[in-house]
Structure formats: structure tokens, C-alpha cells
Amino acid sequence: MNHSKYSSAQIALHWLSAFIILWSLIAGSCVALFNVSEGARLTFTALNISLTTLFIPFFVVRVCLRVNHLCKYKFGAGEWLPTFVHNLIYLVTAIVLVTGVLMMNRPIVVFGWSATHQLITNPHLLRGFHAAHQQSTAMLGFLVVLHVLAVVKHEMGGNRILKRMSF
Ligand code: HEM
Ligand code: HEM
Numbered sequence: 001m002n003h004s005k006y007s008s009a010q011i012a013l014h015w016l017s018a019f020i021i022l023w024s025l026i027a028g029s030c031v032a033l034f035n036v037s038e039g040a041r042l043t044f045t046a047l048n049i050s051l052t053t054l055f056i057p058f059f060v061v062r063v064c065l066r067v068n069h070l071c072k073y074k075f076g077a078g079e080w081l082p083t084f085v086h087n088l089i090y091l092v093t094a095i096v097l098v099t100g101v102l103m104m105n106r107p108i109v110v111f112g113w114s115a116t117h118q119l120i121t122n123p124h125l126l127r128g129f130h131a132a133h134q135q136s137t138a139m140l141g142f143l144v145v146l147h148v149l150a151v152v153k154h155e156m157g158g159n160r161i162l163k164r165m166s167f
Contacts (some may be wrong), residue, residue, distance in 0.1 A: 013062040018098045024048045050110045089143050095136040102130035
């Protein structure tokens with residue numbers, strides 16, 4: 001089996017993650033950058049917190065499948081760069097999720113259900129994790145743009161890379 005052959009579980013989790021990450025990046029940035037009403041800000045923030053918290057266990061499964069994939073297949077000479085960038089996407093996504101949870105200055109509420117108590121109360125630490133969340137989401141946004149542009153470039157060059165991520 002070729003390294004680029006992904007399992008059905010990896011493909012399903014890729015598209016689920018892509019949807020949740022793209023949505024949270026776009027909605028989170030719009031709320032942060034534009035002058036939206038207080039009601040819209042609260043609604044979008046609560047929705048994003050719920051979606052991304054529910055996403056955490058799926059992300060953990062995806063990391064396990066990725067590690068298994070990397071252990072199983074031998075990589076060709078030209079594959080180190082995409083492999084490195086994909087691993088970097090995993091690492092930065094993990095940082096975004098951890099800093100998101102740790103920066104919370106109130107309990108995490110998932111669609112009306114209280115999921116955890118506030119984990120950190122020290123205001124200095126909370127500010128630090130907030131800044132780290134902003135910086136890591138900016139870095140993730142950059143990597144996602146790079147990733148999508150790379151896919152478009154390959155597809156336009158006749159390399160049907162999207163087939164690898166299709167069932
Ligand atoms: C419209 C958006 C997207 C398209 C068209 C797309 C397409 C693809 C394709 C074709 C591959 C296979 C590349 C290869 O085997 O060399 C891939 C892999 C990958 N993509 Fe995306 N992608 C999108 C969004 C995202 C997003 C938002 C993320 C997460 C931030 C992401 C993370 C990854 C990762 C980590 C891999 C490596 C394979 C894996 O472990 O699942 N992608 N993507
Ligand atoms: C893939 C996961 C995530 C993505 C892509 C994401 C994305 C973002 C973005 C783009 C912002 C705006 C940043 C800015 O002010 O410049 C933001 C803010 C925020 N995020 Fe996340 N986030 C994720 C996970 C989480 C998690 C797991 C939590 C908590 C459980 C969380 C809680 C928050 C909160 C409360 C804000 C608003 C901060 C404020 O009011 O300034 N995020 N997120």
C-alpha cells in the first residue's frame with residue numbers, strides 16, 4: 001500500500017476537522033476583527049466553544065491514526081516536505097485546542113451543558129493563554145491557506161491529489 005493511501009476513518013476525520021477548523025477560524029476572526037453586535041458575539045463565541053470542545057476527542061483519535069500511518073509506511077524522497085507541514089498542522093491544532101481550554105475565564109459550556117469548571121483563575125496566566133490562543137490561531141490560519149493553495153496547485157498541475165482524500 002502506498003503512503004498516500006488514507007483509511008476511510010482518516011478521510012472522514014479529515015473532512016470533519018476541515019469543516020470545524022475552517023468554521024471556527026472564520027467565525028472567530030470575524031467576531032474579533034469586525035464590529036459585530038454583542039448578541040452576535042456571544043452567540044458565535046458560545047457556538048465555537050461548544051463545537052471545538054466536542055471536536056477534542058475526534059482530534060485525539062485522528063492523532064492516533066496519524067501516528068499509526070507514519071509508523072506503517074515508508075516515505076519517498078519528495079514526501080518529507082508535505083509530511084513535515086501536515087505534522088506541523090497537527091501540532092499547531094493541538095496548541096490551539098489546549099490554549100483555548102486553558103484561557104477560559106469561566107466554565108466551559110457545551111450547547112447548554114457545563115463540561116468543565118474554570119481550570120485556571122490566575123489573571124496573569126489567563127492573559128498569557130489568551131495571547132497564545134490568538135497567536136496559534138493566526139499560525140493555523142496561515143498553514144491552512146498554505147495547505148489549500150498547495151492542493152489547488154497540485155490539482156491544476158494534473159496531480160489528482162484530492163482523490164487521495166476521497167472515499
Ligand atoms: C477545502 C479545504 C481542504 C482541502 C481541499 C484539503 C485537501 C487535502 C488533501 C487532498 C490531502 C491529501 C494530501 C496528501 O496526501 O498529500 C489533505 C491532507 C491533510 N489535510 Fe487537508 N484539505 C482541506 C482543509 C484542511 C484543513 C482545514 C485542515 C486542518 C487544519 C487540513 C489538514 C490536513 C492534514 C493534517 C492532512 C494530512 C493527512 C492526514 O493526516 O489526515 N486540511 N488535505
Ligand atoms: C480548532 C480549534 C479552535 C480554533 C480554530 C479557534 C479559533 C479562534 C479564533 C480565530 C479566535 C479569535 C482570536 C482573536 O481574538 O484574534 C478565537 C477566540 C476564542 N476562542 Fe478559540 N478556537 C479553537 C478552539 C477553542 C477552544 C477549545 C476554546 C475553549 C473551550 C476556545 C475559546 C475561545 C474563546 C473564549 C475566544 C474569544 C476570546 C475573546 O473574547 O477575545 N477556542 N478562537
